[in-house]
Amino acid sequence: MTFDYRARLDATRRLMETHGIGALLASVGADLPYLIGYEAMPLERLTMLVVTGNRVPVLLVPKLEAPRVVERPEVFEVRPWSETEDPIGIVSRLLEGVGSVVVGDQTWATFVLALEERLPATRFGVASPLTRALRMRKDPEELDALRRAGHATDRVAARLREMRFSGRTEAELSRLVADMIIEEGHQAATFSIVASGPNGASPHHEAGERIMQTGDAVVVDFGGKLDGYCSDTTRMFHVGEPTTEYREIFAVLEEAQAAAVDAVRPGVAAQDVDRTARAIIAAAGYGEYFIHRTGHGIGLDAHEHPYIVEGNDFELDAGMTFSIEPGIYLPGRFGMRIEDIVAVSDHGVERLNCSDRHLAVVG
C-alpha cells in the first residue's frame, strides 16, 4: 500500500504553523510510518525524522539500517549516521533557531533528555495533540486495511470455535492463535492472550502453563498487523457447559457491548459510549468488576486516540476507528470480555469484526 505522504506532511506543517510549533520529531511509534511510510526499530541507535517549516524533512537513520529505508526523495531526505557519529548533535544542528519542538509520544527518554540538555532554550512538548488530529480520521485506504485485518481475525475466531481447548496449556493455544493470525493474512502476530479459569479475571494476563479443563471460561484476545494496520478482537470460550450464573453474567456483557456499539455515531462524545456500556453492567450489579475503559483507538498503533473513557468528551467523527470491549472480572473466579473494532461512518457505525460473538462451548 502507498499513501499520499506528501499531503500528510503538508497537513502536519499547516498544523505546526497554526500552533506555533517550529519542528516535529518522529522516532519510534506510529507518527513516523504515518508521515513517510518507514517504521523505526525500537533500539538504542536513534532513528528520527526532523520536520521543520522551511526545508525538506530529514530522516536520520543508523547507517546499517539505511538499506531498509524505501527512499522517497520528493518527500524526505535520508541522512545515515555511522557508529562513531553523534546523532543528537546532528538533530540539534537541524533545530538551530527553533523555539518550540514537539516529539513523538513514544520517543525514548534518553533522546528527549539529551536534546533538552543540548538545546536549553528550546521548549519541548509531545506531538500527539498535533498528529492525532490527522491520524484519528482514517482515509478510505486505511479503513480498507483495518477492515481486512479485522476480517482476518474474524476467520481466526471462527476456527477457534472448532478447536479443542481441554488438555492444552494456555501458552500452547496462544502459539496456535499466533500461527493462525499469520495464516489468515497478517504479516505479524502482535499478541494472543489466552486467560483460562481464574486467570480470565486478569485482563492483560500472559498465556502461561495452566492446562485448560472442563469448567473453564477462556478469554482469547488477539491481534496482529496487516499492511501496517492493527487488528484486535476478543471472543469468549467455555470448556464444557457454563453454569447458569456464568450465562446470566455473559448475557449482561453481550447487552452492554451491543448497546455501546449502537451508541457510536458522529457527534457522540467518546465518554458517552463508555457510559452506555458501564450503565448496563452497573445496573446488573457488576459495575465494580468492569475495571477498565470501554475502548481505545486503533490504526497504525494498537492503542491510539480516541480513547473511549470517562472524562473524554471528545466528539466522535466519521473515519475514526476504535475498540468496544467491555469486560467483567470476578477475582479468583473468572473473567469475560467481548471486543470488536468499529469505524464511525457518516451516519452510524460499521463493525470491522463480524465473527460470532456468542459464548462458544468448546471441548
Next chain:
Amino acid sequence: MTFDYRARLDATRRLMETHGIGALLASVGADLPYLIGYEAMPLERLTMLVVTGNRVPVLLVPKLEAPRVVERPEVFEVRPWSETEDPIGIVSRLLEGVGSVVVGDQTWATFVLALEERLPATRFGVASPLTRALRMRKDPEELDALRRAGHATDRVAARLREMRFSGRTEAELSRLVADMIIEEGHQAATFSIVASGPNGASPHHEAGERIMQTGDAVVVDFGGKLDGYCSDTTRMFHVGEPTTEYREIFAVLEEAQAAAVDAVRPGVAAQDVDRTARAIIAAAGYGEYFIHRTGHGIGLDAHEHPYIVEGNDFELDAGMTFSIEPGIYLPGRFGMRIEDIVAVSDHGVERLNCSDRHLAVVG
C-alpha cells in the same frame, strides 16, 4: 528464577546516594524487571516504579494490569491506578522535595515531558549511568540463564544446517526459525532475520517475500527470551556451493570474529575488541563494508551496555556479556555476519554460543 531484588535495590540506593540522585523512575525497559522482577507493558497507560531514599519503592500500575504483578511486599508496594485517575499526579506527589531524578532510558517521552512540566524545579536525567554499573556484571544465576538461552539458539542453528532453503521465502524460513526458538526452550521468539542474496547486504533486513534459490548467501540472525534473558546469534548459509570469492571473504570474516573473541578478557577496553576485528577486515580491503560496531551488551535487554565500539574505552570486566558480530556487506550483491554471545570470565572469555560457525552449504 528468582533473584535477590532487595540486594539490587539496596545497591541502587547506594549508587543514588553517591551520585546525589533523589529518585529513580523505572518504566518500560529492563531496569524494572532487574529491580523487582516485573516487566511493564509498552502501552500508553503508565507503569512506573518510584525508588526514593527514604521509603519502600512504589510500583504504579494500571488497575487492569495489577493482577499480573507478582507481589513482593518486602521489596516494593503496589499502587494500582484506575482509568479516571492521573498517574503523573501520583508520581509527582511521591517526588515532592526531590531535586534530582533519573528515569529509565526507554521511558516514553509523553511521561517524561509531563513530569518535567509538573515539577519545573526538578532536574531529570537518564538512569542508565547508574543502573548499568549493576546490570553489566551478571551474577551466576544470570550467566546461567544466558548460557541456557545461548545453547537453545545453538540447537536451532544446528537444525538449520539440515534444512532446505531453496524454494522457500525468507518470511517462511523466518517463521520456522521462530517456531524452533520456542521449541528449543525460549518463552518468546524476539526476532528472526532471514536476509538472502542481495538482501544480505542490509544488516537489519526484514524477512520478506523473496524466494531463496541456488547461488544465494543467506544471513540468519535470531534470538528470543528465556527466563527473561535474551539470546542473539548469527550463522551463515549458502544455497549450493559458494563462489571462490565468497569463500575468500568469508575466511576473512571468520578470522576477524575469532580474533575479536580471543581479544576479550578483563581489563581490555571495549573499543580494542572492535579494533581487533576491524583491523583484520580492513587489511583484507573490506574495511568500508563493515558498517557497524562489533557488538552490544546483552542480558535482560537485547541491546545494553557495554557497547563494543570505537570510542568506548570502558574496560571489560568479569561477568560482562556481549555479542561479537563483525560483518561484511557488499551493496547489491551479498552480506555475511558471524555472531556469538560471549561472557568475560575471570581470566579470559567463555563463548555462550558454541554451534558450528563455518559456512553451511544447504539445499
